[in-house]
Structure formats: structure tokens, C-alpha cells
Amino acid sequence: MAHLTNEEQLVRAIRRRFPESGKGLLRLALGDDAALFRPRSGYETILTCDWFLEGSHFLRDKHPADAVGWKCLARAVSDVAAMGGEPRCFLLSLALPKSAGGKWLREFLSGLRRVSKALGCELAGGDTTRREEILINVTVVGEIRSGRAVRRAGARPGDQLFVTGTLGEAELGLRMMRKQRGMAGVKNPALRKHLYPEPRLAVGQWLAEKGQASAMMDLSDGLSTDLGRMCTASRVGARIDARKLPVSALAKGAEAVELALHGGDDYELLFAVRPEKAAKIPEQHGAVRLTRIGEITAGRKILVEDKSGERRLVAGGWDPFRSGRRGKERKG
Amino acid sequence: MAHLTNEEQLVRAIRRRFPESGKGLLRLALGDDAALFRPRSGYETILTCDWFLEGSHFLRDKHPADAVGWKCLARAVSDVAAMGGEPRCFLLSLALPKSAGGKWLREFLSGLRRVSKALGCELAGGDTTRREEILINVTVVGEIRSGRAVRRAGARPGDQLFVTGTLGEAELGLRMMRKQRGMAGVKNPALRKHLYPEPRLAVGQWLAEKGQASAMMDLSDGLSTDLGRMCTASRVGARIDARKLPVSALAKGAEAVELALHGGDDYELLFAVRPEKAAKIPEQHGAVRLTRIGEITAGRKILVEDKSGERRLVAGGWDPFRSGRRGKERKG
Numbered sequence: 001m002a003h004l005t006n007e008e009q010l011v012r013a014i015r016r017r018f019p020e021s022g023k024g025l026l027r028l029a030l031g032d033d034a035a036l037f038r039p040r041s042g043y044e045t046i047l048t049c050d051w052f053l054e055g056s057h058f059l060r061d062k063h064p065a066d067a068v069g070w071k072c073l074a075r076a077v078s079d080v081a082a083m084g085g086e087p088r089c090f091l092l093s094l095a096l097p098k099s100a101g102g103k104w105l106r107e108f109l110s111g112l113r114r115v116s117k118a119l120g121c122e123l124a125g126g127d128t129t130r131r132e133e134i135l136i137n138v139t140v141v142g143e144i145r146s147g148r149a150v151r152r153a154g155a156r157p158g159d160q161l162f163v164t165g166t167l168g169e170a171e172l173g174l175r176m177m178r179k180q181r182g183m184a185g186v187k188n189p190a191l192r193k194h195l196y197p198e199p200r201l202a203v204g205q206w207l208a209e210k211g212q213a214s215a216m217m218d219l220s221d222g223l224s225t226d227l228g229r230m231c232t233a234s235r236v237g238a239r240i241d242a243r244k245l246p247v248s249a250l251a252k253g254a255e256a257v258e259l260a261l262h263g264g265d266d267y268e269l270l271f272a273v274r275p276e277k278a279a280k281i282p283e284q285h286g287a288v289r290l291t292r293i294g295e296i297t298a299g300r301k302i303l304v305e306d307k308s309g310e311r312r313l314v315a316g317g318w319d320p321f322r323s324g325r326r327g328k329e330r331k332g
Numbered sequence: 333m334a335h336l337t338n339e340e341q342l343v344r345a346i347r348r349r350f351p352e353s354g355k356g357l358l359r360l361a362l363g364d365d366a367a368l369f370r371p372r373s374g375y376e377t378i379l380t381c382d383w384f385l386e387g388s389h390f391l392r393d394k395h396p397a398d399a400v401g402w403k404c405l406a407r408a409v410s411d412v413a414a415m416g417g418e419p420r421c422f423l424l425s426l427a428l429p430k431s432a433g434g435k436w437l438r439e440f441l442s443g444l445r446r447v448s449k450a451l452g453c454e455l456a457g458g459d460t461t462r463r464e465e466i467l468i469n470v471t472v473v474g475e476i477r478s479g480r481a482v483r484r485a486g487a488r489p490g491d492q493l494f495v496t497g498t499l500g501e502a503e504l505g506l507r508m509m510r511k512q513r514g515m516a517g518v519k520n521p522a523l524r525k526h527l528y529p530e531p532r533l534a535v536g537q538w539l540a541e542k543g544q545a546s547a548m549m550d551l552s553d554g555l556s557t558d559l560g561r562m563c564t565a566s567r568v569g570a571r572i573d574a575r576k577l578p579v580s581a582l583a584k585g586a587e588a589v590e591l592a593l594h595g596g597d598d599y600e601l602l603f604a605v606r607p608e609k610a611a612k613i614p615e616q617h618g619a620v621r622l623t624r625i626g627e628i629t630a631g632r633k634i635l636v637e638d639k640s641g642e643r644r645l646v647a648g649g650w651d652p653f654r655s656g657r658r659g660k661e662r663k664g
Contacts, residue, residue: 038377047366051459089379093382
């Protein structure tokens, strides 16, 4: 259809793209008042939701609809990875203008379907309405064996801090995209991490299952902001070594470090490991690099050191209520 | 605070209002990557979500923030009532302008907290961001004993159709509110059902537990629209008697019937009962009236009869993709 003329039409378009919905672990899905999910015995249910709003989180003329479909689910699933869990199903709340009912919706659903398959996270239901701007909210339901979930609050002084993958590449992609005209290319490797983030499910599950991590979270708003949150939750401080940060190969020099410290949207995992276990953390898990970047300290300060000395690290990542990014460091 | 200056502030304001969150059935709530919920053994999990958007579902200058807080959760819980389940917890996604961080947020959280207590539905987590318009999305997690959930699709010809409470009163309240200037009065009894709907949890649970209802749904978009959905899902038709509709005591004559047929937002339950069980449905359950309004038929037509004969009932309730309400009946 080119234009949506009623709500049932939109629900039908979604259902056509997810024909298997409700046939697996869900007893019924789209098309009833609610979805029914069968929890596994001995498991806890993980619940998380995420806004993904036109103008705030993506731009209709810059971000391909396919990437919007991918990213809206991938970033919500990242919160399940951050607990060490497995995603099971999701609810899609979608508000669309009539004009987005054709090509945009088709491409959006195509990206959403691909990521849903890739992450093993089935569409369970949702809510649709009409709106001049595209509004998306995704709720993800995951599972984890009872008592295995890794929280933010478990870090203790002496714990070693690790991150997965590289840091700053999503932010670098965003900067590049802003400088270009028109729609971002879905195949541009420099934009891959900004457009198609991949939640670190396997690493998260492995750390939780083996009891390796004392605290864990995903890096959505930038290391300087998110590390602050982990330290606040755990009532500790931290010291990180800027020279050890796994910067993106696409970034250079001081910008690479600044991106790694403050860039958002990477969806890598940040985790703490008790000192006696830290030596057992390998350099890779599957294809994902694991890098020790520093340690938890007893004070409440967050410090970053490099060859010129030690400075206080101030949160410079994304906060929608601030008028931009701060990205400053003060002398500690 | 009068104005929000960062996101943590907003999360703290919510957490202060829900200090017990995460202390009951939830192992952890606000302030981690995700919430952990312990499902009960032998139960299925019910999942549902609902948009509640400024401009689409409420007006900031007409609807008191307290009522916005109440209604955004009450209407989502109504979907759990419609399956026969019990609500357990909810996720709140809230996008707010800086200017709504003071009085509006306080009153909103006050209404939300009251309904959360009244319905036994605990805040588990959520997501916050900044936006010029107030955007709300609520996900409710409920539970029901395995195999007891009542779907829309179970109605068969000969089943008797019932509704709870009265119909049309929420729409009548909306019409009255539109004629008045300024903010709606939270104590105006004529606006009660529009501002503070009460999901029919006890009736829904009783029907599901006793296996009384063959099909059930809640009336959110008006009887003519929602009955059509139940009939489509069950592949049946229906005949209702306009003279039997439990119209609001506040409405008169033809308008009362029209409101009962097409008015949205009542959050009453519509349910079908096998003919041999219909006589056992009492006239009241607790304080809630139960009224037989018609029956399921073998054809696919939906008919309404009154003293002047039988007509085809055309959906006239709320659909955001249509340009208003149709509310027409054609000769059947």
C-alpha cells in the first residue's frame, strides 16, 4: 500500500512480515488483546524498553528505514546482553504518518525482521497509531537462569575493568554521516556500527553463566557516562588507562581517544572482574575482542590516565536533557 | 525541581515516587539495564503495551496530569483484564519537555502511583528521554494460570454476548470536556469514566478461572469496532439488541444508544458465553453489572436491532488512521 488508511492495514502489514509470530514460544501474538509468553522453569524474566524517536534518535532523511528497523530492536536487546540473558520476544509500538505506510514501512520491517531472526527475538505483539513523526518504542523480554543476572551494582575496589570490541566507532560514523548529504549508505563500512549495532549476547551470556563478571552494563551513552553509572550503582570509583582503550581503526590520534571516552551508541559491554579471575579473561571471545582498560578503586572519583598524567574524567556522553555533549576532563 | 536539566534527575524523580519498586516480586528494577521478574510456576506471562500520546490520546491543557498518570496505566492493564489475567508489573517509557519536569511530572506520578497501587501493578523500569511533546508508552506484564487465558477467537454461533458496566459514558465525558474551557475537573462525576477508567480485572479473572467465557476482549475503541474484531477473529457474526445496551444514566435517548454503540475508551469487557452456560451468568459480579446484549451468529454480518427493525452495524469507533468517527449504520 502507498498510504495507510486504517489501523488494521498497518497491523496486517506487520503480521505479513512476521508470519511465524505466535507459533513458537508464544501461545498467541499479534491480533489479540495481549501476547502470551511461556516462561521457562528455573529462569527469571528480563524486561527492558527503549525509545527510538524520529528527530531524537534517527532522522528520516539520513537514516535508512532498514537501519531504523535493525537498530530499534538491537539496542533494546543490548540491555538483555548487559544482564547476561537471552532475548526471547519483543513488543513493537509504532506510530506512523500515513505517508510512511509504503516504502518506508516495507524497508523498516525488513530490517526489523532480519535483526529479529539474527538475535532469536520473536515479535510478540505491540501497538500502532498514527502520528506526524515516526515514534518507536520497543520492549524486549529475555530470560536468564535464576540468580545468574549480572547487575551494575556488584563492582568492588580492585576489580579489573574490561570492554568488548572497539569504542567510538558508532559516534565516528554519526559524525561522518552528518557531513554527507542525503541518505546514509547501508553498505558503508564506516557507518556499520552506527547503523547496525550488534548486541554482545554471546559474551554477556558466557560471563553470566561462568560467574566471571562482578558487574556489567552496556555502553549506550558513552564510556565516561556509563562508567559513572556503574560506579554510582556500586559506590566505587575507577581509574582507566587511555592508552589501553580499544579505539576504532577508523579513527586517529586524540580524536580516537576522545571518541572512545565519550562516544555513544557502541552497544559494547563494560564489565568488572574480581582480581583473582581477571587473568582468566581471554583476549577474544569468539570474534569479539576483550580488553582490560583499568580498574575499580575505593574512592568515588573516576580518573583517566595517559602519558601526561592523571585527570578527572567527566561524563561527556549522550544525555537528552543536556544541550549537547560536554566531553570535558578536569584535573583530578 | 521546576525544570529538568538531566536525565538522571527525571529517573530520580520517578524512583522517589515509587520507593518500593524492586522490593517485591521484582529482583531489581529502576536503575539497572533491565528489570528482573520472577514468573510463577504454572503460569503464563501476559505482555501488552499501549501508546498514550499528547495530542493524540490526551491534551495537556484539558487533561489533568493526575488523570494522564492514572489512565496511561489503567488502559494498558485493561488488556490484561481482557485475557482474564492479573497485572504484575509495568515499564514506563516517558518522553518529556524540560518544562513538564515540575508540577506536571509531580501530578502525573501521583496519578500513576495511585493506579499502580489500586491495580497491584508495580513499576519495574522504563526509559526516559526529552521531547517537545509528552510521549508515553506503557508495557504491562501480567500472569494467568497456564491454559486459562480467554482469547478473542473462541466465539461460536449461539454464544450469548455480554458486556460489563455501562457503555458510552467515557465518550460522553469527552464530549462534555470539549465544550468546556480550560482544564477538566478531576472531581466532575460526568468525566470520571473518561479520566479515570477502571479495568474490569475481577470480572475478567472470574470468567477465565471458571471457564465461563468462550471469547473476551476489552472495549477500547467502541462496541461497533471491537465487536467486529471479535467476530473477525472468531469467524462469526453477531446480532445485538440496541434496547438492551446498558447505556449511561448520564445520556439520553438516541444519543445514549449511539454513544453505547460507537463511543470509545470505556474499558468495559465484551465476552461471549456458550448458550448452556449463559443462564448462570449473574446480573452483577461484585459491584459490576453484567448485561446480555445479543448473540453470536453463523453469518459474518454484524446486525443491530431495535423497535424499527434490524440494520447492519458499521464500525464507528476510534481509528487513528481514519479522519474521525464514522458512526453510521446501513440497512443490513
